[in-house]
Amino acid sequence: MAIGSPFTAEHELFRKTVRDFAEKELLPHQEKWELERAYPKEIFKKAADLGFLGITFPEAVGGSGLDAWFKVVFCEEIVRCRMAGLAMDLMVQADIATPVLNALGTQAQKEEFLIPALKGEKIAALGVTEPGCGSDVANLQTRAEAQGDDYVINGAKTYITNGGQADFITLAVRTGDEGHKGISLVLFPTATKGFAVGKKLEKLGNHSSNTALLFFEDCRIPKKYLLGEENLGFTYIMKNFQGERLVAAISSYASADLALQDAIQYTRERKAFGRRVLDFQVWQHKFAELKTQIEAARRLTYHAVTLFNAGQECTTEISMAKLFAGDLAQRVAYECMQAHGGAGYMAEYDISRYFRDIRLITIGAGTSEIMKEIIAKRLGF
């Protein structure tokens, strides 16, 4: 174990497994899956069998019960499949739609939804964003009306990752008054009558990901599918965001580092004006600067992980990590494409894919502006 490294021999063995899986099982299919905007569902099963989905979940629900450093390893290496879409779908399954279910779910709910999800047998999605509200979660309009032992749900959700292929949705609905005090979370089986998936949404990037617009028309689900308590959904969602933002921060600096390696490799081989592009000091300094910033983003994120692992309050640190790493990744994508010149604008070079994919990271899981808002509030402004 290197000095200052949080990673043990087991973490490094796991790193090799994730890297090999990303490079040998996923990357070879990149062109097809990105073009077709889809990949085989069995990827979830394969990921589950290798323990990718249940890393930090307790063994009682089929997880490995391990620390968040294993999660860090997974996120750092899965970017090597070079499909942010597919990687995001796996993270929705493991980090976004299901942790809240583990935290609040009843034994029956866990058996019906969580355990099959961690086995890769049921695909999960998180349904919060609506056509009329994104970051402004407190304003969501999809309504769940209590009728006897059931809820009857009406409304729509959009930009839902895994939306078109989910077996169940951890769904935010309005059960009470306007504002953040009237929101609940329910577990919604997509086999419910009245549920419909709109057309697959075309996106700038993350092409392999299944992103959908969802409709709910008089969808009747039993009240036993309520997660936690009624009208406390807003708090649950905000808490759930922490793990999601952490994986977003890790994905940002890890993918930026990969893009930087690609650019360094390209400029090492590419000649201009009689010498290698990398021989120009302007690029050497540019790469030195980006590498320094990536390392800074990594260390800031590691600090947040240390607090997260210890169960300490770390909303500020996680928000800072996502803000810093997410914004940095945009600059890295820009500069690395610049280093590739015209070739970088061509689809055959991965930097063009990265340039499109990474744009999402300052928008999804809370925009950079929301991150600043959170940090500002905690500064007492």
Place this chain on the structure above:
Amino acid sequence: MKIGVLVKQVPDTETKIKVLDDGSGIDENGVKFIVSPYDEFAIEEALKTKEANAGSEVTVASLGPSRCVESIRTALAMGCDKAIHIDDEGSGPDSYVTAKALAKVIGDQGFDVVFCGKQAIDDDMGQVPQLVAEFLAWPQVMILENLEISEGKAKATRRVSGGAKEVYELTLPAIFGCDKGLNTPRYASLPGIMKAKSKPVETLKISDLKGDANNKLEYSNFRMPPEKAPGKVLSGEVGDQVKELVRLLREEAKVL
């Protein structure tokens, strides 16, 4: 069945190798070590054999310095049950001494079958398994392409040059040298990695196992291969290029 796997730890194929100043070997500083890739096929074949024969157990053995335990952990994480590390005590054994020590261990363990890679990718000697078989008076089949085991007998197919195949029917115990194409090695799953932590690793010393065998080989004067000359790109009409290519192959490369 008692199943054995022999694993060698070798430098990662992506490592940049540096030769020591005195030419006595390679500089191991900063070198990342991995399980020799052919040995991964051996591990997989051992695990498949275990799965096909209820009540079987797979023991992985590796000979080398203490860093070999990392490779042993990889094999345990993939699913092997226990391990033996044979400490080379810094003696730098050659194939002969290595095989002597391994043969002793294999004999003592009473394995029914032993798998190994057809060769290690560091020095590419490809002779330890055959020597082990010789010392134990066991049959061996190298460059294994397919294997069927049933009731103490094995049918082993090996590739030979020219696309031909040889099929051997033999009685166990036997030793098999595995090749690419035999199977697809599994990944070490996260639960497997965590389970491996508590699997037993026994440490033995080479000096207790090799008997009076001594190295027959002395390593000296390691050198890097000469730099490859830059390639030549021909230009002009295709017809002229072909003529020029044939001339170069005949007159310069002297391969035609």
